[in-house]
Amino acid sequence: MFEAQLIAASESELGLTLSTPPRGMFRRAWEVFAENKLALIGLGFIIFILLFCFVGPHLYVTNQTNTDLENYLCRPSASHLLGCDDLGYDELGRLMVGGQTSLEVGLAAALVSVLVGSLYGAISGFAGGIVDSIMMRIVDAGLSLPSLMVIIILSVIFHPTPEVIIFIIAIFYWFGVARLVRGETLALRSREYVQAVKVIGGRPIRSVVRHIVPNAIGTIIVQATFAVADAILTLSVLGFLTLGVAPPATDWGSMLEGGLNYIQGGNYWWLIYPPGVAIILTCIAFNFVGDALRDAFETRLQRR
Amino acid sequence: MALLEITDLRTEIQLKDGVVHAVDGVTLHVDEGETLGVVGESGCGKTMTALTIMQLLPNGGRIAEGSVKLAGRELTGLKPDEMRKIRGDEIGMIFQDPLSSLNPTHTVGQQIAEAVLLHREVSKTEALDRAVEVLDLVGMPRARERITEYPHQFSGGMRQRVMIAMALACEPKLLIADEPTTALDVTIQKQILELIDNLRQRLGMAVIMVTHDLGVIAGRADRVAVMYAGKVVETTDTSALYANPRHPYTEALFHALPERSAETRERLYSIPGAPPDLVNPPAGCRFAPRCRYATDKCRTEPPALAGETTAHQYRCFFPVGAKEATVAGQLTVVEPAPSGDGETVAEQPVGGVVLAARELVKEFPVTRGMMQRKVGTVSAVAGVSFDIRQGETLGLVGESGCGKTTVGRMLVGLEKPTSGAVLFDGKDLARSSGRQYRRERRDIQYMFQDSYASLDPRMRAGSILREPLVVQGIGSRREQHDKVKEMLLKVGLPEAWTERYPHEFSGGQRQRLGFARALLLNPQVIVADEPVSALDVSVQAQVLNMMRDLQHELRLTYLFISHDLSVVRYLSNHIGVMYLGKLVEIGTADEVYLRSAHPYTKGLIESAPTADPATERAKVHEGITGELPSAIHPPSGCRFRTRCPIAQEICSTVEPELKAYGTANHFAACHFALQPPVEALTPPAAEQQVS
Numbered sequence: 001m002f003e004a005q006l007i008a009a010s011e012s013e014l015g016l017t018l019s020t021p022p023r024g025m026f027r028r029a030w031e032v033f034a035e036n037k038l039a040l041i042g043l044g045f046i047i048f049i050l051l052f053c054f055v056g057p058h059l060y061v062t063n064q065t066n067t068d069l070e071n072y073l074c075r076p077s078a079s080h081l082l083g084c085d086d087l088g089y090d091e092l093g094r095l096m097v098g099g100q101t102s103l104e105v106g107l108a109a110a111l112v113s114v115l116v117g118s119l120y121g122a123i124s125g126f127a128g129g130i131v132d133s134i135m136m137r138i139v140d141a142g143l144s145l146p147s148l149m150v151i152i153i154l155s156v157i158f159h160p161t162p163e164v165i166i167f168i169i170a171i172f173y174w175f176g177v178a179r180l181v182r183g184e185t186l187a188l189r190s191r192e193y194v195q196a197v198k199v200i201g202g203r204p205i206r207s208v209v210r211h212i213v214p215n216a217i218g219t220i221i222v223q224a225t226f227a228v229a230d231a232i233l234t235l236s237v238l239g240f241l242t243l244g245v246a247p248p249a250t251d252w253g254s255m256l257e258g259g260l261n262y263i264q265g266g267n268y269w270w271l272i273y274p275p276g277v278a279i280i281l282t283c284i285a286f287n288f289v290g291d292a293l294r295d296a297f298e299t300r301l302q303r304r
Numbered sequence: 305m306a307l308l309e310i311t312d313l314r315t316e317i318q319l320k321d322g323v324v325h326a327v328d329g330v331t332l333h334v335d336e337g338e339t340l341g342v343v344g345e346s347g348c349g350k351t352m353t354a355l356t357i358m359q360l361l362p363n364g365g366r367i368a369e370g371s372v373k374l375a376g377r378e379l380t381g382l383k384p385d386e387m388r389k390i391r392g393d394e395i396g397m398i399f400q401d402p403l404s405s406l407n408p409t410h411t412v413g414q415q416i417a418e419a420v421l422l423h424r425e426v427s428k429t430e431a432l433d434r435a436v437e438v439l440d441l442v443g444m445p446r447a448r449e450r451i452t453e454y455p456h457q458f459s460g461g462m463r464q465r466v467m468i469a470m471a472l473a474c475e476p477k478l479l480i481a482d483e484p485t486t487a488l489d490v491t492i493q494k495q496i497l498e499l500i501d502n503l504r505q506r507l508g509m510a511v512i513m514v515t516h517d518l519g520v521i522a523g524r525a526d527r528v529a530v531m532y533a534g535k536v537v538e539t540t541d542t543s544a545l546y547a548n549p550r551h552p553y554t555e556a557l558f559h560a561l562p563e564r565s566a567e568t569r570e571r572l573y574s575i576p577g578a579p580p581d582l583v584n585p586p587a588g589c590r591f592a593p594r595c596r597y598a599t600d601k602c603r604t605e606p607p608a609l610a611g612e613t614t615a616h617q618y619r620c621f622f623p624v625g626a627k628e629a630t631v632a633g634q635l636t637v638v639e640p641a642p643s644g645d646g647e648t649v650a651e652q653p654v655g656g657v658v659l660a661a662r663e664l665v666k667e668f669p670v671t672r673g674m675m676q677r678k679v680g681t682v683s684a685v686a687g688v689s690f691d692i693r694q695g696e697t698l699g700l701v702g703e704s705g706c707g708k709t710t711v712g713r714m715l716v717g718l719e720k721p722t723s724g725a726v727l728f729d730g731k732d733l734a735r736s737s738g739r740q741y742r743r744e745r746r747d748i749q750y751m752f753q754d755s756y757a758s759l760d761p762r763m764r765a766g767s768i769l770r771e772p773l774v775v776q777g778i779g780s781r782r783e784q785h786d787k788v789k790e791m792l793l794k795v796g797l798p799e800a801w802t803e804r805y806p807h808e809f810s811g812g813q814r815q816r817l818g819f820a821r822a823l824l825l826n827p828q829v830i831v832a833d834e835p836v837s838a839l840d841v842s843v844q845a846q847v848l849n850m851m852r853d854l855q856h857e858l859r860l861t862y863l864f865i866s867h868d869l870s871v872v873r874y875l876s877n878h879i880g881v882m883y884l885g886k887l888v889e890i891g892t893a894d895e896v897y898l899r900s901a902h903p904y905t906k907g908l909i910e911s912a913p914t915a916d917p918a919t920e921r922a923k924v925h926e927g928i929t930g931e932l933p934s935a936i937h938p939p940s941g942c943r944f945r946t947r948c949p950i951a952q953e954i955c956s957t958v959e960p961e962l963k964a965y966g967t968a969n970h971f972a973a974c975h976f977a978l979q980p981p982v983e984a985l986t987p988p989a990a991e992q993q994v995s
Binding site: 203 | 742752754762825
């Protein structure tokens with residue numbers, strides 16, 4: 001008892017007491033995250049692009065269903081801020097609608113693949129032995145397929161609605177997530193605090209739910225962020241190969257492809273740069289955020 | 305003449321939120337051919353001083369003030385190019401961890417030759433010849449063959465020899481050894497320390513030995529500098545410092561050593577609190593907040609480095625120590641405080657056998673390739689039997705790799721024995737399963753070596769402590785919270801700290817937290833695996849005191865596993881000595897320590913350094929030679945025979961059995977024991993077979 005007071009007293013004398021009340025894991029993670037300026041800019045951009053795509057069409061109303069050949073490739077003007085494309089669709093409005101598809105597909109594909117991959121990887125890593133071997137050989141087989149080729153074949157076979165594309169992208173992305181989470185689980189399984197559960201008489205399920213999953217969550221969130229950027233890129237590739245969503249719906253990759261036909265004829269910059277820049281900036285933003293999250297979930301970097 | 309002269313050296317490290325004054329006005333000198341010991345707890349600036357001499361500062365670090373002169377030449381203003389020529393040529397350095405300091409992709413020969421090629425105009429062949437020469441010098445057997453091997457093919461001790469060879473390749477005038485033996489076993493530590501000392505004499509170089517261990521420098525350093533919070537607080541001859549420390553910090557370091565209280569079994573003196581934050585160090589004496597003699601003057605005014613003679617200087621207004629050793633009329637000393645805090649913990653009554661190991665065997669398969677083909681077995685534990693009685697402490701010692709940790713893990717059920725049994729209250733624990741097994745787990749709890757790794761970083765202290773109660777379904781939520789708070793107070797932590805995360809505790813506090821978790825299920829036996837080996841000596845004393853107090857209060861039984869004989873001897877009633885999976889000797893602490901029957905035990909005791917220059921200098925060529933053999937192919941017969949000084953023919957053919965020696969319950973397994981055997985008694989394993 002006396003020792004406890006002594007420790008507290010000497011700590012306060014040495015200025016070691018906590019100046020702020022203890023905070024939760026996400027709060028402390030945010031503090032580390034907020035120190036990274038690039039990540040804050042990235043996060044700001046993601047919020048901006050979400051607002052731009054989903055709120056924008058309500059403020060800047062354009063007709064994105066019917067073609068309007070009178071405005072065929074018109075230059076940017078007061079009525080069409082970024083001009084029009086070869087079917088007379090307003091380019092700025094098109095960027096918003098296309099962005100909706102790109103972001104929806106990107107986020108959903110990332111979510112599906114990370115959920116499936118994490119669960120699969122965690123089970124494989126915790127089970128170990130022969131189960132782990134078989135589950136991981138399946139992943140190895142999946143990873144050795146030339147993904148782009150198979151994705152192209154699948155999107156030729158199936159009618160490319162956004163749902164189908166989400167499924168197709170997720171099918172190939174979860175392999176990587178599974179392998180990563182399995183490695184993390186293997187490492188966590190041998191940690192002493194997981195073993196400590198055994199000593200106090202706890203069941204294995206407790207180790208998984210209370211200790212392994214919360215400690216792997218950082219890795220999973222980081223992976224999810226990168227997955228969004230990757231999925232947006234894959235969708236753009238499909239769009240660029242004219243295998244994206246069917247018109248009149250569009251995505252950034254399809255818009256880029258549409259502009260490509262006019263790249264040499266004249267100075268139609270508004271067909272190329274807006275979707276191209278949107279893809280690049282969105283992917284960079286997600287990558288910045290992912291990098292900062294990796295640091296944020298590293299407990300050693302968090303301050304007391 | 306002084307080879308190295310450091311004057312008022314200040315090193316600062318710029319961090320995001322402040323400047324760390326890592327070295328703050330250090331003045332030192334090292335003469336040619338002498339050994340200077342630099343001691344202090346972790347974070348006191350001793351390593352940073354060494355790195356400043358070498359100008360190998362971390363990012364953001366810079367020399368703010370002061371001078372470093374090597375043989376009269378000023379080093380602080382040198383350009384990086386010029387400094388590079390001095391490093392490795394005129395000053396050599398050995399680091400703590402030889403594995404991470406060697407490049408795994410180059411052969412050791414190339415790495416040593418590189419050091420020569422950088423500083424000498426020689427051909428590659430000549431450089432390699434030099435590598436062989438220095439490897440020979442550091443006692444590497446078959447040096448010419450081994451230069452083509454890679455670092456991972458060497459054992460820890462041999463790697464450290466390679467590091468020393470690299471540092472010596474260009475015959476430096478000064479060798480800086482930063483904790484050169486901390487990662488090594490005592491037997492290897494002794495060999496390496498002897499080697500450094502030997503080379504110093506033969507090559508006539510000066511050595512700066514940086515260490516936290518007062519024992520390591522006791523027999524080897526000519527002078528010692530004690531550092532605290534970036535400053536030298538006391539410096540003098542080794543013998544004067546050990547006989548008559550003047551600074552209260554030095555005194556406290558000595559009083560915290562368990563070996564000083566091994567016979568009296570008094571509680572150890574522990575320095576309260578932790579070293580100060582070097583971003584905003586205290587205004588007055590830096591030790592004042594933790595000093596038992598501190599007055600208001602100490603807290604406001606920094607003392608200067610002074611003393612009655614220039615040979616013995618200290619930073620203190622109220623020096624401690626013996627009056628008669630002072631020059632009359634010049635010095636008033638504070639009455640020396642009693643070592644320990646005067647209280648002796650009464651021996652508690654020892655009851656019947658609670659926990660027994662019976663012929664425990666653990667073998668790990670060695671597998672190779674994709675199909676996990678079994679290519680051999682590691683014999684980690686090979687037939688170990690012992691009894692632990694209610695209320696006593698059994699200490700288990702041995703070098704790393706001797707199987708002591710595996711024994712502990714089998715006792716708490718973290719590892720399944722290949723054969724043999726763990727009996728708790730006479731019942732075989734391995735036989736029960738499911739719910740019953742989990743209930744029985746309560747009685748034997750485990751305290752992990754690395755408390756940081758054993759506490760979930762994402763959980764608050766309160767949840768960590770509550771977990772055992774939740775798992776076992778003990779009490780309501782409210783009762784659990786109350787119990788957690790009560791336990792925190794018991795282990796000496798403020799009850800409000802339930803809201804903190806593990807990384808917000810210091811090392812010693814985390815160890816208390818780990819202990820509290822082990823205690824929450826009201827266990828009868830606690831298996832503690834190296835609970836203090838990662839702690840500084842003053843904090844180690846706090847934890848040892850706590851363990852001892854609570855053993856008495858709660859009538860606990862301990863199995864205490866450690867490589868440190870002095871700690872084991874201080875805490876244990878009985879000591880078991882393990883070697884390569886075998887229990888070679890077991891008996892009461894004093895019997896084993898003072899009248900060892902097994903040559904290995906004797907060698908271990910002699911290898912462990914004591915903080916007493918006279919004893920250390922007296923034992924010159926003792927200790928154990930060689931290194932622990934592989935447990936995949938253990939030696940036939942007696943496993944110790946390959947390193948035993950008295951081994952004979954029979955030792956390689958017949959395995960010695962445990963025989964009784966001396967007085968009660970003292971057993972050892974040796975054909976040529978250092979004591980005559982007694983016939984009457986039978987070892988615990990045999991008892992079991994009879995009944």
